Amino acid sequence: xxRPSFAGLTEREKHEVSLTPRGRDEAxxxxxxxxxxxxxxxxxxxxxxxxxxxxxxxxxxxxxxIVHLAELRLFLASGPAHHEDVKRRLGWTELMATWADGxxxxxxxxxxxxxxxxxxxxxLRACGPARVVAVTHDFVVLALLAALxxxxxxxxxxxxxxxxxx
Numbered sequence: 001x002x003r004p005s006f007a008g009l010t011e012r013e014k015h016e017v018s019l020t021p022r023g024r025d026e027a028x029x030x031x032x033x034x035x036x037x038x039x040x041x042x043x044x045x046x047x048x049x050x051x052x053x054x055x056x057x058x059x060x061x062x063x064x065x066i067v068h069l070a071e072l073r074l075f076l077a078s079g080p081a082h083h084e085d086v087k088r089r090l091g092w093t094e095l096m097a098t099w100a101d102g103x104x105x106x107x108x109x110x111x112x113x114x115x116x117x118x119x120x121x122x123x124l125r126a127c128g129p130a131r132v133v134a135v136t137h138d139f140v141v142l143a144l145l146a147a148l149x150x151x152x153x154x155x156x157x158x159x160x161x162x163x164x165x166x
Contacts, residue, residue: 019050027051031058039065039127043072043136052135071122075115075139076105100142113139116147 019027027050034058036040042052053063076083086108087095098104100112109115123134 005155009119017047019047019054020043024054028055028058031061034059034133036060038131038133039067040070041067041069041123041127041132043140044070045073046139048072048135048137052133055133055135067126069122069126069134070118071118071138071141072134074118075109075143077110083108091127096139096142099139100146109139112143112146115143119144120157140142 001095006098031054038061040052040056040059040061042048049066052066055061056066060087086104089104090098095104099109102112110118119134119140123132134144
């Protein structure tokens with residue numbers, strides 16, 4: 001769902017960013033399409049919690065039934081300061097692409113496939129075999145998409161990784 005821009009925000013401020021009214025409306029509309037035969041799991045990041053609550057409301061499901069999973073937020077291999085230093089040097093797009101390609105030096109982020117495995121295992125433990133919509137963000141979304149596709153390809157294309165024109 002839509003959220004305001006992160007431009008100029010500190011890491012702490014980024015963590016606290018809420019959905020826009022449009023983002024909430026979009027999540028509710030999507031929730032109506034899911035219907036009530038689904039469970040929701042959410043990262044503890046506030047915008048993920050808000051998205052899951054709006055999806056549940058749209059689906060006609062009590063937001064109290066949302067399962068909150070820390071594993072849908074975990075991707076750092078070391079403290080946030082090291083991650084932020086690498087992100088400043090590479091830029092967000094290059095950091096994401098390098099991580100998804102498996103080329104990021106050890107100790108910055110957990111490997112992409114490890115993040116995906118931990119997220120999937122946590123959702124399965126918490127929700128069982130039900131139809132589940134897991135609401136998360138950033139690195140965890142990329143890791144899950146790569147795992148589901150069975151490849152390490154990223155939709156994030158940095159200027160240095162663009163394909164040559166034919």
